[in-house]
Amino acid sequence: MALQALQSSGVAFRKILSHFPEELSLAFAYGSGVYRQAGPCSNQKNAMLDFVFTVDDPVAWHSKNLKKNWNHYSFLKVLGPKMISNVQNNYGAGVYYNPLITCDGRLIKYGVISTSILIEDLLNWNNLYIAGRLQKPVKIIALNENVALRSALDKNLKSAVTAAFLMLPESFSEEDLFLEIAGLSYSGDFRMVVGEDKAKVLNIVKPNIAHFRELYGSILQENPQVVYKIQQGSLEIDKSPEGQFTQLMTLPKTLQQRINHIMDPPGKNRDVEETLLQVAHDPDCGEVVRLGLSAIVRPSSMRQSTKGIFTAGIVKRWTF
Secondary structure (H helix, E strand, O other), X not given: OHHHHHXXXXXXXXXXXXXXXXXXXXXXXXXXXXXXXXXXXXXOOOOOEEEEEEEOOHHHHHHHHHHHOHHHOOHHHHHOHHHHHHHHHHOOOXXXXXXXXXXXXXXXXXXXXXXXXXXXXXXXXXOOOXXXXXXXXXXXXXXXXXXXXXXXXXXXXXXXXXXXXXXXOOEEEHHHHHHHHHHHHHOOOHHHOOOOOOOHHHHHHHHHHHHHHHHHHHHHHHOOOEEEEOOOOEEEEOOOHHHHHHXXXXXXXXXXXXXXXXXXXXXXOOOHHHHHHHHXXXXXXXXXXXXXXXXXXXXXXXXXXXXXXXHXXXXXXXXX
């Protein structure tokens, strides 16, 4: 499984993990504090470490974490673990962040998401938020034997490859592919217009080609629709309408629905398959897919950022 390539035995990460309740189905670290990035975020030593903790029972986990780490939470802590879990699950992208925490001498930020919501996002791209994080190299610190979660993690990577293929020409380089994949979860993200470094995707990919190759290499080699010339770092894909239709039909459900909504004229009410067949024959197929991604990411990123004002507190939110 491609996912295994990025499992980490880093003692420093596990030491930080020991400060939190143990009941995690998945824990991973990501971002410029974990993998070197080009540009303004190139100083790894002082970069904040970003974590995501996946839990089966958010109420139970937050209850234990409030006892261990009361000061990590905003004013919402006084409302108790049930309210925190309600905010986590029902607003934004289904993740609850506690930012700007000092742990073992490092500044960290950690998000908590329920296992069931993460699996849904990995399979269907409901928000493409944490699923988007997991399309880029991460350090997996803990992963239990949840078969459904492991399968969904793998499916998310395969879906990322398929979506990228649809937006690329017939021939392209590994770097072109990894830039498209890394950019999927930034399509339409308002933070790329307000605040985030415009060259963020390039800065993520450039220093980490080897890590992307490690993550996606086996998927590319096993994909019957691509010729992957590993030595040259080049790829060729089937851009026929038939090939594109096959790819469109395997996209995550939410992306298919967004594409259908964009392309279906008012009153027509065509089914998704009929719309995707039309898109497969459209010279602008790639742009339609990009619009579909934006229709997922833009509202999701805006809701999650607004939610951050309450989960982080106003001062922290505008600091991180």
